[in-house]
Each structure stands twice: as structure tokens, then as C-alpha cells.
Amino acid sequence: MILEAVMLQVKQGMEGEYEVAFREASKIISSMSGYISHELQRCMEVKGKYLLLVKWETLDDHTVGFRQSKEYQEWKKQLHHFYDPFPIVEHFENVLF
Template sequence: MVYEVALIHVKPGEEAAFEAAARQAVPLFQRAKGCSGMAFTRSVEHPSQYRLTVQWATLENHTVDFRESEDFQAWRALVGPFFASPPEVQHLETVFVGF
């Protein structure tokens, strides 16, 4: 399992519109090859800052299968207009779980 974690800065005042657009994008992830879940979280201290976490079976499911798909283009068309800057993306693997 690989976790894609994207730090997204949204233009101030556009948070509600961004969240609505992100909700519309859920089916794009649901049908993506190797995607087993996703979550959006929002910073309490910085309400224009979000984190998107997506669970992928493999790194390539994100970097190749999804990123080269029409669904990725649709995702960016939905949420891209709200970005204050390009998202910062990392891919993480679980080392261990404490509980």
C-alpha cells in the first residue's frame, strides 16, 4: 500500500467552492485502478490548507495509471481553479502501526 499525500493551498475565500468541487471528484478516484480510499482533511489553524490522502495499491497506480488518465484531467479541471499554488505531493509507505 502506498499513500499519496498532497498538501493543497486553496485561495482564501474559495474553501467552500473547493470542497464542493472535491466532493464531485470522488467517483474519479473510486473507479481509478488500484485506489482503495481517499480522504480530505482541513487544517484547523490554517483553514485554506488541505491534505488529500489517497490509498493506492502501487506507486504506479497513481503516477502512471491515474496521472495519465482522462479522470486525472477531470480532477484537475474541477479543483485546479481553486489552487493558490501547485500541490506538494509525497508518496508514503507504512513502517509500523502502534495500535
């Protein structure tokens, strides 16, 4: 399992509209092969800042299966115009002790 982590900054005054759009777009990502779960967290200190965490079975499920799909084009259409600056996506794996 891998964890996709994205710090999102939503344009000022668009937070409510973004949360509604994200709720709708969640149907897209949750239907993808290799998807496990996701959550969106709202920052308490910085208005418009969010943390998106998505669990995928493999890195390719996100970078190839989702990012190269027609569903991703719809995801982009619904959400990408809210971000400024455009977010950096990072992937993490569990450290075994």
C-alpha cells in the same frame, strides 16, 4: 500499499466552493484501478489549508494509471484552479517493525 499525501492551499474565499467540487471529483478518483481509499482533512489553524490522503495499491496505480488517464484531465479541470501555490505530491510506504 502506498499513501499519497498532499498539502493543499485553497485560494482565499473559495473554501466552500472547493469542498463541493472536491466531493464531486471524488467520484473520479474512487473509480480508478488500484484505488483503495481517500480522505480530505481541513486544517483547524490555517484557513484554506487541507490535507489529502489517498491510498493506492501501487505507486504506478497513481503515477501512471491515474495521472496519465483521461479521468485525471477531468480531475484537473475540476480542482486545480483552486490551488495557490500548486501542491507538491509525495508518496509514502509503511515502515515495518
